[in-house]
Amino acid sequence: MHADRIRQLIDTKTKPLGALGQLEDLAVQIALIQQTETPALLHPHVLVFAADHGLAAEGVSAYPSHITHGMVHNFMAGGAAINVFCRQNGLNLLVCDVGVNGSFDTQAGTPGASTLVKYKIRAGSRNMNLEPAMTPDECEAALDAGKTMVNGVRYRNCNVVGFGEMGIGNTSSAALLMHRFTGLPLVDCVGRGTGLDDAGLAHKQAVLRSVADRYADLTDPLAILAAMGGLEIAAMVGGLLQAAEEQMVILIDGFIATAALLVARTINPDLDRFCVFCHESDEAGHRLMLDYLNVQPLLRLRMRLGEGTGCALAYPLLQAAVGMLNEMASMDSLQA
Ligand SMILES: Cc1cc2ncn([C@H]3O[C@H](COP(=O)(O)O)[C@@H](O)[C@H]3O)c2cc1C
Numbered sequence: 580m581h582a583d584r585i586r587q588l589i590d591t592k593t594k595p596l597g598a599l600g601q602l603e604d605l606a607v608q609i610a611l612i613q614q615t616e617t618p619a620l621l622h623p624h625v626l627v628f629a630a631d632h633g634l635a636a637e638g639v640s641a642y643p644s645h646i647t648h649g650m651v652h653n654f655m656a657g658g659a660a661i662n663v664f665c666r667q668n669g670l671n672l673l674v675c676d677v678g679v680n681g682s683f684d685t686q687a688g689t690p691g692a693s694t695l696v697k698y699k700i701r702a703g704s705r706n707m708n709l710e711p712a713m714t715p716d717e718c719e720a721a722l723d724a725g726k727t728m729v730n731g732v733r734y735r736n737c738n739v740v741g742f743g744e745m746g747i748g749n750t751s752s753a754a755l756l757m758h759r760f761t762g763l764p765l766v767d768c769v770g771r772g773t774g775l776d777d778a779g780l781a782h783k784q785a786v787l788r789s790v791a792d793r794y795a796d797l798t799d800p801l802a803i804l805a806a807m808g809g810l811e812i813a814a815m816v817g818g819l820l821q822a823a824e825e826q827m828v829i830l831i832d833g834f835i836a837t838a839a840l841l842v843a844r845t846i847n848p849d850l851d852r853f854c855v856f857c858h859e860s861d862e863a864g865h866r867l868m869l870d871y872l873n874v875q876p877l878l879r880l881r882m883r884l885g886e887g888t889g890c891a892l893a894y895p896l897l898q899a900a901v902g903m904l905n906e907m908a909s910m911d912s913l914q915a
């Protein structure tokens with residue numbers, strides 16, 4: 580199956596040549612991933628990985644760490660933005676605790692809420708300004724958690740998966756990973772996250788400069804991930820790698836999910852072709868990440884939330900692209 584063949588099919592549809600723009604590219608991409616002229620999106624899932632960050636103790640977020648725990652409860656009760664958008668657009672939602680500092684009761688199973696998968700590796704990563712965020716074993720365990728989550732949904736015949744996260748402090752990890760994996764100056768990678776003011780941003784810049792200097796000699800991608808990542812980001816890296824292995828359509832959310840991709844694509848350079856870039860986040864740096872990857876996002880809504888919300892909102896556009904390819908009539912069927 581070649582792109583030319585799918586383009587040819589799209590060009591016969593009842594529309595001016597190229598008139599469906601980026602939707603046409605999306606249809607080609609999905610057809611190539613699935614190696615068929617008649618692609619289908621099955622059992623879409625958003626996987627949200629949650630973990631706390633020791634670095635939050637350095638005052639790099641506008642919100643306190645305990646919000647991570649509270650938000651996981653919120654996912655389980657169905658009240659978070661990602662619950663709303665998944666319900667709206669018919670995606671399944673699973674939340675995986677890989678490192679939240681706090682425990683959870685057994686799931687009640689509320690309709691429209693999320694199932695919690697318990698995979699806690701540690702009650703939060705370490706303060707990376709003092710020591711690596713994860714040991715190699717912890718990082719490996721987080722990668723495995725992500726892979727296991729993807730295998731779990733794949734087993735249920737899911738072929739389209741989005742990655743989301745919850746973890747106060749994780750825009751700091753994402754900025755550091757961006758800096759290391761793109762080579763862009765650190766100042767251009769650091770943003771306001773949940774909403775730091777100017778003084779807060781200057782402090783975050785200083786803390787992250789100190790962290791970046793501390794691990795400047797590391798070159799191995801997994802060592803860099805262990806030092807400056809987070810448990811939920813490492814789980815996303817593992818999940819991304821496994822989703823590509825399983826030839827799934829991958830939905831990329833905002834700044835943090837794209838940072839995970841920057842790590843994962845150094846391990847599997849073939850990963851990019853499976854990825855749909857759902858939106859351009861308002862977090863400073865995301866535009867630069869997308870430029871670095873030379874990709875076009877589907878939506879630009881000034882969102883800066885994470886949780887996989889961009890994935891859930893963009894999903895209907897994937898449905899439209901597939902529907903166009905499968906259902907539109909061809910020009911030669913038009914009556915004269
Ligand atoms: C109530 C609330 C809900 C969220 N949902 C996602 N995030 C987002 O904000 C956090 C990253 O920003 P920073 O690095 O500045 O802490 C992550 O948890 C991310 O998922 C949230 C943040 C808050 C406060």
Ligand SMILES: O=C(O)c1cccnc1
Binds near residue numbers: 832833836
């Ligand atoms: O784009 C994101 O993923 C993002 C931005 C700010 C805060 N949390 C997440």
